[in-house]
Amino acid sequence: METGPDERLELLGAPVDALSCAWIVDRVGQFIESQLRRCFILTLNPEYLYRAQREPELLELAGQADIVTPDGTGIVWACAVAGTPVPERVTGIDLMLGLLAEAARRGWRVYLLGAAPGVADEAAANLQRRFPGLPVCGTWHGYFAPQEAEQVLADIVEKRPQLLFVALGAPRQERWLAENLPRIPAPVVGMGVGGSLDVLAGRVRRAPLWMQKAHIEWLWRLLQEPRRWRRMLVLPKFAWLVMKKYKLGRRLGVRRKRQ
DSSP: OOOOOEEEEEEEEEEEOOOOOHHHHHHHHHHHHHTTTOOOEEEHHHHHHHTTTTOOHHHHHHHSSSSEOSHHHHHHHHHHHHHHHOSSOHHHHHHHHHHHHHHHHOOOEEEEESSSSHHHHHHHHHHHHHHTTTTTEEOSOOOOGGGGHHHHHHHHHHHSEEEEEEEOOOOHHHHHHHHHHGGGSSEEEEEEEEHHHHHHHHHHHHOOHHHHHTTTHHHHHHHHHHGGGGHTHHHHHHHHHHHHHOOOHHHHHHHHHOO
């Protein structure tokens, strides 16, 4: 097992696990193999955390999660500013792919829930080509009506997946997992994956590798979907919030002590 920090940090009231992607994959394997409990993974990005400052329920959801990953360059930067750095950025799609590779190797059953009708099926087909032998036990689109919710859950319970990936968009997917994971009478690892199914289905292109390494995937998403510009306004607001709390706040505290 890869060695690394086993430490839960706090950032603007939310927990963040200082773990690498490989370490989390190993941790999830322990959850699944132990057959003892359910596991809720939350991928934390600046947009979610900024919104959570005004909606305490979202902070509570993060607190309920067994693993909270630093999904987003902004979260990694903010942890460093706060004086509690994390080993690396762990994006939802990268963690998902790491878990799927392990699922193909170990025979873990996978269920894909979410996105538009047909997307989960296309993603499943592509993933089974990418990871031969991957046991996808079920799919369901994310546009189910409220009256179909129990039918969706019943299908998941019947299929007994060990990995459940939910693409309903944040924070709906996190709310769904917090509410429904305890209702599944078998150990399962549930994780919200946002738009990852669209990427894995081939309907949306992920940023080129050089942009991923340069930490400007956000720019690629903006170029692909210009209507996201309003959401991008959260980033400078989030940065100011972090600086105000962890830089300006510290300096003011030091000055007061000196006085």
